[in-house]
Amino acid sequence: MPVTLSNRIPDIASRHDSRGDDLHDRDPRRRLIVALDVSTAAAAQKIVAAVGDSALTYKVGMQLYTAEGPQVVRDLVTSGRRVFLDLKYHDIPNTVGSAVSEAAKLGVSMLTVHASGSAKMLRAAADAAQARPGLMVLAVTVLTSMDGSDLETIGMQGTVAESVVRLARIALASGCQGIVTSAREASKVRTELGHEFAILTPGVRPAGGSVGDQKRVVTPAEAIAAGASHIVVGRPITDAADPASAARAILGQMGG
Ligand code: C5P
Secondary structure: OOOOOOOOOOOHHHHHHHHOOHHHOOOHHHOEEEEOOOOOHHHHHHHHHHHHHHOOEEEEEHHHHHHHOOHHHHHHHHOOOEEEEEEEEOOOHHHHHHHHHHHHHHOOOEEEEEHHHOHHHHHHHHHHHOOOOOOEEEEEOOOOOOOHHHHHHOOOOOOHHHHHHHHHHHHHHOOOOEEEOOHHHHHHHHHHHOOOOEEEEOOEOOOOOOOOOOOOOEOHHHHHHHOOOEEEEOHHHHOOOOHHHHHHHHHHHHOO
16 A cells, blocks of 8 residues: 655755755754654654654665665655665665665665775765755764774774774765764764764764663764764654654754
């Protein structure tokens, strides 16, 4: 059964996307990304409807995309939401470029590639993304599940922070609009590489909320203070009794 999102947000997403400038827009809904970590379009639709216009941008990751395919993305875009397609592409440059072209046709606003895929792969992604003005290619630096000993095992030298900065530098030099990293490394990245690019951080929990299975978490305010331009929040919103008010509370804690 096709999924339709009846509570369309008509103007906000298109107005924002036509400007294509997340970094200078003060609407925090452009910087809060709600993770739709569910297995069905129906479950995703229920969350989006419950959040209403308290959030604008939704993450479709590998779970939902693998289960439901591109139609779930098309439906979100058609309903006026912005989509962050978090499939973390990592393949030869030609294949990644082709995948990014398809994502651009779907109308996504942001997508991820692995920075460790090399400058050539990142450049292919960035070039393909130009088909859709405002589409941001974000490079995943070091997964938040990895620590220094994991990096050493796969032959990456230096600390996690050093690897994050090294990978971020390659990504930005290759045309990416930003990176994904934990808030722990964000401030070092800002100090070393500046402010004119996006830093998206997961692992965020509202002040006073439960930490759940997360070991290292930051509040929205801490993430922004560390240099994050965007935060990804899943369960604190999607599992809340009132997802709209949970999202609004987080927006309030982000400032701006
Ligand atoms: O924990 P939460 O439900 O807020 O997670 C939201 C998203 O952030 C998930 O889709 C997960 O993939 C990502 N995440 C992450 N690193 C963490 C915690 C969550 O990448 N430490």
